[in-house]
Amino acid sequence: MSTAAHSLSSNPWKQGAKDALPLLGGYIPVAVSFGLFSVQAGFGVLETILVSAFIYAGASQFLFVAMVVSGAPVWLVIVMTLLINSRHLVYGPNIAPYLQKDVRWLPLMHLLTDQIFALTLTRMPHMTPSDRLRWYVSAGVIAWLSWILGTALGAIAGDELIERWPLISEVLPFALPALFLVMVLPRCTDRRWTITMVMATTTAMLLKLFGFPNIAIPAAAICGALAYYAIQVRPTDKEERS
Structure with missing residues (x-):
């Protein structure tokens, strides 16, 4: 194994946390935007946080809230949410070669986002198979918790933040796309x-x-x-x- 590979795998928990930290700069602002949007649309604070915790799908959450509030049929809400997330059908086959045949990977796929996918393609090839699960859990959980935290902040204090700093409402929608672009361009x-x-x-x-x-x-x-x-x-x- 190369020196680079060894250094990445020596402490997969620490490496996963280190790799995930830059994601907070994109996740939290957009999550704040979603929290504010959801509450303004009529969802409660707890409902909004649960949407981020269990759906955890970025753009799909905005669409989900908008369609529910507009009275769209449940089947249409489900179909459109799945359609937007159909990109995961492409993600799966690309990261499958790096995953062990371990049933623990199945529930952990809930943590897979565009940015975690990009990190996976960058990091996992340089890790030993036994370290990949620990790295993925570390990076994925930090990203997931930051999304929930941002949502809670937006749902609870979003109105006050926008009132105090109006420019925030103009900047928030660009945070996550910009972060993803920065991560993908080096490839x-x-x-x-x-x-x-x-x-x-x-x-x-x-x-x-x-x-x-x-x-x-x-x-x-x-x-x-x-x-x-x-x-x-x-x-x-x-x-x-x-």
Whole structure:
């Protein structure tokens, strides 16, 4: 095992916490925004916190609250929530090679978010299989608790925060997308990843511009995945000679 791999795996609990800390800068502001939005829509403080604890799905939570308040049928609420989260069908196969055949992974998938997925692809290849579960639990729980904490803050004190600092309401929606972009861009080191990012980003922007924001995220994920797998990676001259 390389020195880099050893240093990452020497204390997976500590490494997971260290990797998750930057996520708080994106999670808490957006969670505060959700907490404020949910309470203003008519949900109670406890209900709002429970939504973040058990649904824990970012954009899907905003859609869930909006559809429930508008009186949408339960089946439509469920379908739309699942549609937005359909990107996890792409996440699963990509991280599966790094997971052991352990039933404990099944409930822990509740902690999987876009940002944890990006961290997983970066960290797990450099860890021993026995350390991956501990790293994932550490990073995932910290991210999850920060989302719940931010939601509670927004639900309880969101109005006061916005009243005192009005600019916050303009900045909050950009915190999480900006964080995810910063985490994903370093992977765009070759033609395949760059085209994938461009395809996904362009798809999302066009759908939003043409008035289809609810399907922008899943459609972008699907288009990006198709682009990634459609592009054939040519072996280098060294690989061909070997």
